[in-house]
Amino acid sequence: MRQTEPVIFELSRPGRSARSQQPAAAQVNIPESLKRRQPPRLPEVSELQAVRHYTRLSQLNFSIDTNFYPLGSCTMKYNPKVCNSLAMLPEFLARHPLAPESTGQGFLSCMYELQGMLEAVTGMKAVSLTPMAGAQGEFAGVAMIRAYHRARGDLQRDEIIVPEAAHGTNPATATMCGMKVREIPCGEDGDVDVAALEAALGPRTAGIMLTNPSTLGVFERRIRDIAAKVHAAGGLLYYDGANLNAILGKVRPGDMGFDVIHMNLHKTFSTPHGGGGPGSGAVGVSERLRPFLPVPVVGRDGGRYRWLDERDLPQTIGRLSGFMGNAGVLLRAYVYMRILGREGMREVAEYSTLNANYLLARLRAIGYEPAYPGRRASHEFIITLQRQAREQGVTAMDFAKRLLDHGYHAPTTYFPLLVPECLLIEPTETEAREELDGFIAAMASLLEEASREPEKLKGAPWTTPVRRLDDVRAARQLDLTWQASPAA
């Protein structure tokens, strides 16, 4: 098996082409000053060359379809094939986003029902599907909080409270919305430090961004109390849906007291991650934020579905995409939710939690140290390798890289930032016990190696297409585009 593949430009030869893909030549007149003088340097290859090249490149990847992928906080579960094939029915693919609603009632009915199912499963009152990724959903959420306070003339509220364990997108989003970020610590048990929260609350509080279960892999037990305190101070609560998988069908953010939530459909509802996108970050809101939803939203008049836009929601925070968001991703999520149905939603939470607690119990039994030993795991958990780092000089990164040699994708490393040398492990509900047992056996062999031959870990991975890459060189000697004769 070949381990590397040339850059496609190296296969290119002047005059070669995938001929059957070219339409007939046409004569056109373009003013001389607007014409392109040199053709763009795109590859000139045959169809088979292109097919073989990109197929080979795909084989250099780990993926859910080929490997266990226990990447914490990312919910790498099976992406059912049928969700893809039904979203790619020719009529759905051919539909122009601006085509009259009369030619899109089938598509719109799916979107309308999807909004309804997402409302039901989160306990929110209204949903907009338009945000194109989790980070855009977060942006929409904070922008709605901002718009809400402004609409009430409450202009001094410019602070967003964020626990230190939060995803980096939370503070980045708050900044993008023109807010100031106030970070608060978590207690020893992983829950938010309520005293610190109380100290942070005040007349400038616009809201708080929370993930529950948190990124520490535990359920925030005092959530009702936190919600009451934030609301009493005049702030709103934002729910980061990164870990919704853990509680699907069991508890609802709306019942916990959240005012706005974004859902990562590419996590909880199993749409593909696609090597880093497309995501989909639908937002749900409580009644008081409904007027501010991003448009368009699907509405229903009698038996007819139609887009609601700025005319229907004059206080909207506006448009976040050129059309209506990642429609094809939404269709995939819709199909997935219909297959799961009411019963299946609960099973997602139950079996992802079962798998996580099983892995945690077994890893603990073979000598790994949980970051929060007194707590139940949610659908994920953290182990810390600070003892190994101290005593054997091997880091969480070394463990992660060595797992690749065993055919397992690495867990999330060094996140959350407040747990030293950590691995955040999320097995998801779609993994069979044998797969988990194989992973445990690999983890056991890593512990063994850490004490006997630590260099096996420090030098890992050994069997992947490339070994550890020189990131410093990558950043210092930038090579971001292919050049015919690379600069020395």
Next chain:
Amino acid sequence: MSYIPHTEEDVRLMLETIGADSIEALFDEIPPELKIKELSGIPPALGEMEVARMMHERAARDGRPLNFIGAGAYEHHIPAPVWAITTRGEIYSAYTPYQAEASQGTLQVIYEYQSMMAALTGMEVSNASLYDGASGLAEACLMAVRAHRRSSSSRILIPRTVNPTYRSCVEAIAGTQGLQFVDLPYVRESGRIDLTALDALAGDDVTALVLQQPNFFGQLEDVDALVNWAHERGALVIAVVNPTSLALLKPPGEWGSRGVDIACGEGQPLGVPLSSGGPYFGFLTTRSQHVRQMPGRIVGRTVDLEGRPGFTLTLQAREQHIRRGKATSNICTNQGLLMTAATIYMSLLGPTGLERVAAACMERTGQLVEALTRVPGVRPAFTGARFHEAVLQMDRPVGPVLEGLAARGIVGGLDLSRSHPELGHALLTCATETRTAEDIEHYAASLAEVLRSVQAA
């Protein structure tokens, strides 16, 4: 019906290992009053066969009308290998390539994509893609403000010839950070930016000028003069371009005497299906000097421990997972799957194929305008050079005409009465290489029929 592999025996063994009595016991840290008894509002589970039947019925309800709308999303032929490869599980079900050694396929595709987009736009560097063209322009405006340290106004000029939805999107995304947006009018006869209106702005501090080419109406702007005007006054230029057109038209890197500073646009025409508006991808390219102000992922080529070439995410110090509240953007994902499709598309088309696609689109749109303006009551709205879209003026409201066409299986274009009321009854229409001469004649004949039945104004 979920995708759970557990047998009863698995569950028993696993609970025993954990030391819990039941699965429910694993949720004992959740306050009991919060737990829901039953989930209402979600229909019962369906099998794959039932779901497939339902979705086929809904798709059939929508049918496949003959499409003549562009307005930011274009119907092109997509070579069969593009999605056959893109939907391979190794690409489709992989995550963001944080673990470079396990993601060389995705990383190399991004590197090739960056190379192709830089070449197509005539710029030096590209990121790994953004969500879509409209939100990409918002990111480009924010980037311009960061890159242009001497300008203190955060004032961005957005001509009325820029896609109005892009404008709305830019205001929603970038408006929360204190950017100001200023209109530039267009000339009624040509549908191009009014160069004389620029004089009124003399002396104002401007951070950047946005230029769309071809513009929203399909008309070709005098980009050289506009770029030079902006640069002489110390403003940056952000180009919004159609990637297909760049096989024929001068790339933004060559506009004016020193080219634009940032180029961006909607990548959908490069192998991505219309699919009701997404998922698409936005592209963004720039000069090397601005690379650290770029939002989004960037891949670089480097070497591994043994000196072999390999690829990795680089310049991550700009990003949210490192910089948190000080990041260049909150953006996390790119549109990896769509960027992959576009890379395969560009490889299959090559420079000649893409040029032929662009020329065929231009030719067909010319034929469309000719055919439709033969119909009484329809005339071109503008004079001058265009690419593959045109605005037509009608003698009566466009909405009912479009409904009449839709009833005949034709999606005729976009009614501009809301976005550009000053144009009266105006229709934006488009023909790509996928429309045949017969399609165009059929549209013209149907339009004549509809106009006979719809009341004139």
